[in-house]
Amino acid sequence: MKSNYDVLVIGGGPGGALAAKTAAENGLSVCLIEKRPAIGVPVRCAEGIGEDLIHEFFDEVNPKWISADIKRAVLISPDGQKVTLDPSIAGNEVGYVLDRKTFDRDLIWMAAGAGAEIYVKTRAVDAIVKDGIVQGARIEQGGVEQDVYASIVIAADGVESKFARWCDINSTVPLRELETCAQYLMTDIDIDNEATVFYVGNEISPGGYVWIFPKGDRTANVGIGIMGNKSGDGHRAKDYLDAFVQKTFPEGKTIELIIGGVSVCEPLACTVADGLIIVGDAARLSDPITGGGIYNAMYTGRLAAEVATEAISQKNCSKESLIVYDETWRNSKMGDALARNYQIKELFITLDDTVLNTILNSVKKIQMTEFSTRQLVREIMNFNPKLRKELKSLKKYFE
């Protein structure tokens, strides 16, 4: 490892990989460090992504990355009613369940192929900050520490991010806005291989949802997220998951336990500083409704590298120069969706199961032209004139 690079990327998930790949393709010298000994494992993800989102980054989607093609979604109300969400054109795929182990590795492979240096089992132990300007990181590898300087550091260190904090940016997630999650990869279970299934309700999953995301024939990620403040002894995410699995898939076999936290708070107030750009989960950019964060990390990782390239060519890596990154994602479709879905989430967590039943029981089938929470809520509002009044605070997001 050298002691100086144009760009230092902290973290080897999809956000860091896209940042490193893009920066290297733009001719910058790039160092990416990953604290774990392997990329992509352990998985901490339900692995779902929208169909249109992944195609934005690749001319061709490698079939190895895809565990299952998803054609529809099913929502199950607290009293067990099913609402099927179908694309308006039958037979269309609406999304994929990825194989993150393969996908994440391939993204890093691409970054390496583009010229980025990659170091695993290598971690940042502190930020190097002089006169308020981020200059690099103190890096530990095999028990030896060294200072690595960079014109720009891209922090892609995920939900358990420390780097921003070392740069005096408070990235603490409020307890009630951290979904605490547990998931089993299960096999030998009766599922619809082409549908993602979501169970909502305060008894089954307080302030969150249970998901079944197919991973292939009779195999699925079966998981749950609950609001952090609803968690405690005897009623943790894993307790809820065990109760669900016992009831729904008593004969199923569990071949992997996956746990993790997903932030459903608002994004960091500012995602740049002098010499620093923060991307993906580290910037608190996972979707407040779905918890999805793969696309958001990839989009902001790539954007961060583009902004870094321009800033370095202008020899100005100040916050004023990097702020275009922050402004661009906030004004993007992703930024709009984050703002809107945060407000929807804040309202939906206040609804009790009776109201949820009323809402979902008025709808049985929704044909969707676009698979989004925006369209879902809009359709639900159309079916429930009374609800429209209750949701009037959200009206501006649907006009």
Added chain:
Amino acid sequence: MLKIHREVCGYCGACVSVCPEGSLELIDAFLTVNTETCKSCKICVKVCPLGALEVVDEE
């Protein structure tokens, strides 16, 4: 003080993200706590999906 039950901990980092003091850190598969800055507020104890954290009386 905060006790980490390593046989239960799944090293997911959920606790790290909610710690107001920044006292927790996940180093690969090993969770660490800085006992000098930890205030035993128990936020991490609550949020842990597996129940690996406990605040115990100092001996």
